[in-house]
Amino acid sequence: MELHELTLNELHGKLKQKEISSVEATKALLARIDAVDPRVNAYITVRHDGALKAAADADARIARGEIAPLTGIPVGLKDIFVTKGVKTTCGSKILENFVPPYDGTAVAKLKAQGAVLLGKLNQDEFAMGSSSESSYFGTTKNPWDLECTPGGSSGGSAAAIAAQTATATLGTDTGGSIRQPASHCSCVGLKPTYGRVSRYGVIAYASSLDQVGPVTRDVTDAAIMLGAVAGYDPMDSTSVETPVPDYLASLEQGVKGLKIGLPKEYFIEGLDPDVKKAMDEAIATYRALGAEIKEVSLPHTEYAVATYYLVATAEASSNLARYDGVRFGHRTAEAKGLIDMFAKSRAEGFGAEVKRRIMLGTYALSSGYYDAYYLKAQKVRTLIRQDFTNALSEVDVLLTPVAPTPAFKLGEKVADPLQMYLSDIFTIPVNLAGTCGISLPAGFSAAGLPIGVQLIGRPFGEDAILQAARAFERETEWHKRKAAL
Amino acid sequence: MKITRAEVEHVARLARLELSEPELDTFTSQMDSILAYVEKLNGLNTDDIVPTSHAVPMENAFRADQPKGSLPVEEATANAPEHAESFFRVPKVIE
Numbered sequence: 064m065e066l067h068e069l070t071l072n073e074l075h076g077k078l079k080q081k082e083i084s085s086v087e088a089t090k091a092l093l094a095r096i097d098a099v100d101p102r103v104n105a106y107i108t109v110r111h112d113g114a115l116k117a118a119a120d121a122d123a124r125i126a127r128g129e130i131a132p133l134t135g136i137p138v139g140l141k142d143i144f145v146t147k148g149v150k151t152t153c154g155s156k157i158l159e160n161f162v163p164p165y166d167g168t169a170v171a172k173l174k175a176q177g178a179v180l181l182g183k184l185n186q187d188e189f190a191m192g193s194s195s196e197s198s199y200f201g202t203t204k205n206p207w208d209l210e211c212t213p214g215g216s217s218g219g220s221a222a223a224i225a226a227q228t229a230t231a232t233l234g235t236d237t238g239g240s241i242r243q244p245a246s247h248c249s250c251v252g253l254k255p256t257y258g259r260v261s262r263y264g265v266i267a268y269a270s271s272l273d274q275v276g277p278v279t280r281d282v283t284d285a286a287i288m289l290g291a292v293a294g295y296d297p298m299d300s301t302s303v304e305t306p307v308p309d310y311l312a313s314l315e316q317g318v319k320g321l322k323i324g325l326p327k328e329y330f331i332e333g334l335d336p337d338v339k340k341a342m343d344e345a346i347a348t349y350r351a352l353g354a355e356i357k358e359v360s361l362p363h364t365e366y367a368v369a370t371y372y373l374v375a376t377a378e379a380s381s382n383l384a385r386y387d388g389v390r391f392g393h394r395t396a397e398a399k400g401l402i403d404m405f406a407k408s409r410a411e412g413f414g415a416e417v418k419r420r421i422m423l424g425t426y427a428l429s430s431g432y433y434d435a436y437y438l439k440a441q442k443v444r445t446l447i448r449q450d451f452t453n454a455l456s457e458v459d460v461l462l463t464p465v466a467p468t469p470a471f472k473l474g475e476k477v478a479d480p481l482q483m484y485l486s487d488i489f490t491i492p493v494n495l496a497g498t499c500g501i502s503l504p505a506g507f508s509a510a511g512l513p514i515g516v517q518l519i520g521r522p523f524g525e526d527a528i529l530q531a532a533r534a535f536e537r538e539t540e541w542h543k544r545k546a547a548l
Numbered sequence: 549m550k551i552t553r554a555e556v557e558h559v560a561r562l563a564r565l566e567l568s569e570p571e572l573d574t575f576t577s578q579m580d581s582i583l584a585y586v587e588k589l590n591g592l593n594t595d596d597i598v599p600t601s602h603a604v605p606m607e608n609a610f611r612a613d614q615p616k617g618s619l620p621v622e623e624a625t626a627n628a629p630e631h632a633e634s635f636f637r638v639p640k641v642i643e
Contacts, residue, residue: 160627161627162626162627163627164619164623164624164626164627165619256604257603257604258603258604271601271602271603272603297611300609301602301604301606301609303604303606363592365588366588366589366592368585369585369586369588369589370589372582372586373586373589380563384564387564388629389628389629389636389638390625390627390628390636391627391628391629392627392629393629394629394630398639399639400639400640400641401638401639401640401641402564403566403639404638404639405564406561406564406565406566407566409563409564409565409566410565410566410567410568413565415571415574418565418567418571418575419575419578419579421563421565422556422559422560422563422565422575422579423579423582425559425562425563426551426555426559426579426583429559429562436586438599439589439590439594440586440589441599441600441601442594442597442598442599442600443589443592443594443597444599444600445594445597445598445599445600446592446594446597448600448603480578480582481578481581481582481585484582494603495603496603497602497603497604498603522604
């Protein structure tokens with residue numbers, strides 16, 4: 064097996080045994096990036112020199128006998144993570160030349176273990192999108208079919224895993240931005256509970272929904288990555304002081320007796336037949352493994368997308384007010400006065416989807432419309448949260464599709480934002496409820512495109528969904544298939 | 549119509565976004581269809597429902613009021629389009 068194909072855990076084993084060095088692994092990944100990334104475009108920035116230097120440092124550390132799970136592991140980060148001295152664009156022209164003066168907490172934790180940062184991964188601009196097509200730096204292609212989208216917004220993170228141009232990656236998920244691309248690219252993608260991972264140094268889109276999580280080759284790798292970045296952080300007052308369990312300790316314990324709920328509202332007409340087939344097979348697999356399958360209800364599911372596009376855009380319009388051409392980011396060359404400078408800098412720096420969401424959010428928060436739109440959406444959010452609390456008191460986890468269809472063609476939904484928004488119907492409710500969900504490979508369509516299924520857990524129940532995901536993975540071969548590039 | 553072109557222009561001014569004429573047209577029709585879609589929330593009675601502003605119930609998070617190190621001025625201003633000494637420079641505000 065080639066070095067770039069190894070899982071994080073396999074590579075860790077070989078580094079620990081000193082079978083190979085981090086420099087060798089990093090060189091292999093960089094060569095793979097040079098060979099295939101021109102076709103995939105998963106990376107915005109590649110750190111050829113910086114990565115090799117970090118790998119050499121990691122090797123010195125391993126030689127001293129100090130090896131942590133991520134020491135010497137070549138990782139890629141979504142370009143939403145602020146990285147000291149490494150350009151961080153968030154997929155936007157407005158941050159085209161932004162070089163942060165500090166590392167965010169998740170990045171600092173990976174570095175503290177000696178992880179090797181290969182580069183920064185492509186994404187929808189400011190994480191707003193479901194296809195990675197809104198990036199200023201060109202769209203990312205799906206390694207399974209270069210005419211299809213990898214999903215979004217963490218499309219670069221998922222595409223890099225599928226193209227084997229990173230051993231593990233981090234993304235962020237506000238309405239499905241980790242789980243949906245993971246599903247479209249046959250990766251494992253975990254959105255932790257809100258507050259599980261610090262958001263310090265993660266460029267904000269919708270602050271009450273954004274969460275950091277891993278996109279990896281398998282479930283074990285996701286458990287390792289989550290363990291590395293989870294935990295309370297005094298720099299993020301919304302992070303939670305719940306202790307971080309050892310996610311590997313419970314991983315192999317199986318699903319015998321586990322109660323799995325199927326939310327009946329998720330089995331809608333219009334669900335793609337290939338997705339339906341993968342779901343049916345996943346249900347049969349869990350039943351055969353000794354899990355108890357039960358129908359449950361999330362009665363407010365149909366209101367989730369509307370709720371999300373009010374809450375998320377309102378928060379975005381506020382968060383993105385900071386891009387004003389004063390302290391960092393693009394400034395117009397032709398300003399007549401200060402207000403004009405703000406309006407022109409923002410007009411030149413933001414793409415169409417970001418402008419649309421700022422407009423929608425500003426409208427929802429504006430005088431006379433606040434109660435009708437924003438407050439109403441916050442109240443419906445309460446009902447959606449209660450749905451999950453109720454369903455997850457009857458069962459241990461929920462099993463659902465991730466997306467209603469496999470990956471769609473590039474360009475297919477660009478002109479119709481509402482259709483694009485509706486592709487997140489099964490992932491958005493989890494963010495509104497604030498709980499955790501994981502996407503795992505569960506089959507392929509007749510056309511050969513990957514299909515994922517989602518397990519949803521109770522708040523801070525990442526260990527339970529990882530354990531259930533691992534049980535499925537042990538019984539299936541889907542995660543072992545590799546995209547031909 | 550849920551939203552008029554004039555309202556879209558007003559919102560763009562509030563958001564400090566200079567939009568072109570074609571953008572105003574496109575956004576008016578797209579926002580109109582999105583707002584028509586979110587109208588479905590009004591089918592739910594939420595009179596006695598407490599709004600959720602945050603996924604995890606939490607109180608204000610306080611810390612001790614102790615000064616800590618901060619970014620050196622040179623690093624804090626390094627990304628500014630224009631700066632002078634320790635200041636960010638902007639176009640003239642007062643005539």
